[in-house]
Amino acid sequence: MMLSLNHVSGGYLTRRIIRDLTFGIHTGEIIGLVGLNGAGKSTTLRHITGTLKPMDGEVTINNKDWYSQRDKLALIPDKPYLYPNLTVYEHFEFIKSIYRINTDNYLNALLDRYLIRSHLNKYPFALSKGTQQKVSIISAMIANPTFLIIDEPFMGLDPRGLKYFTEDLNRLKREGVGIILSTHMLTIAEDLCDRIIVLHEGNQQYYKGRSYLSTDDFKDRSLEDIFFSMIEDKR
Numbered sequence: 001m002m003l004s005l006n007h008v009s010g011g012y013l014t015r016r017i018i019r020d021l022t023f024g025i026h027t028g029e030i031i032g033l034v035g036l037n038g039a040g041k042s043t044t045l046r047h048i049t050g051t052l053k054p055m056d057g058e059v060t061i062n063n064k065d066w067y068s069q070r071d072k073l074a075l076i077p078d079k080p081y082l083y084p085n086l087t088v089y090e091h092f093e094f095i096k097s098i099y100r101i102n103t104d105n106y107l108n109a110l111l112d113r114y115l116i117r118s119h120l121n122k123y124p125f126a127l128s129k130g131t132q133q134k135v136s137i138i139s140a141m142i143a144n145p146t147f148l149i150i151d152e153p154f155m156g157l158d159p160r161g162l163k164y165f166t167e168d169l170n171r172l173k174r175e176g177v178g179i180i181l182s183t184h185m186l187t188i189a190e191d192l193c194d195r196i197i198v199l200h201e202g203n204q205q206y207y208k209g210r211s212y213l214s215t216d217d218f219k220d221r222s223l224e225d226i227f228f229s230m231i232e233d234k235r
């Protein structure tokens with residue numbers, strides 16, 4: 001199964017932020033999206049999750065229109081969006097009811113893994129930022145998505161949470177989930193991602209492992225090195 005962006009341009013009202021993006025996310029792979037502040041990473045992800053409609057082009061899942069396939073997507077946003085009037089426990093119950101899923105074993109395992117059990121009866125305002133982030137991560141995982149869309153997930157996590165989260169992303173990939181994640185953490189992206197898209201001033205460039213897909217110029221150079229050469233060249 002594949003989620004595809006076909007010549008997608010878009011932005012806000014009349015302001016075009018991303019231009020002519022064309023790439024696919026296969027199930028069982030992790031794609032990284034990197035770029036400077038304001039490059040359009042979150043805007044790209046908002047087009048994938050349907051929060052924004054493309055001005056041109058289209059987003060499809062397995063060649064079907066996005067809308068009919070939207071239950072295959074889950075989002076971990078950069079700022080956790082938790083319902084203020086629900087406790088953590090009620091939050092998970094709500095997710096289970098709207099996705100009509102019974103994932104209690106999985107949920108229980110994740111509660112222990114992310115140390116959330118002692119927070120189950122708390123409301124979001126009483127949680128630390130990182131704990132809110134973990135609730136958001138678990139909510140997306142128990143929805144059993146085919147494609148997981150993640151916006152800068154690493155910032156608020158403690159080292160333990162970060163370790164388990166990166167392990168979980170690799171596990172989900174092995175289980176056949178397609179993942180796209182935006183991040184500023186280049187070294188994590190390089191370790192985790194099968195392919196990386198560098199967004200810069202509306203352009204997309206690909207980087208895979210240590211070999212650049214279309215030219216020899218980038219062979220054997222780190223993502224950080226390539227990233228800086230891409231953005232500094234264009235100043």
Ligand SMILES: Nc1ncnc2c1ncn2[C@@H]1O[C@H](COP(=O)(O)OP(=O)(O)OP(=O)(O)O)[C@@H](O)[C@H]1O
Pocket residue numbers: 012017035036037038039040041042043044
């Ligand atoms: N809701 C919005 N309304 C209008 N313009 C917006 C909105 N959100 C973002 N923008 C603009 O779109 C451009 C791209 O922003 P976006 O948040 O996609 O960048 P980003 O690559 O995710 O940045 P960061 O690394 O800082 O998170 C910026 O110029 C920003 O000002």
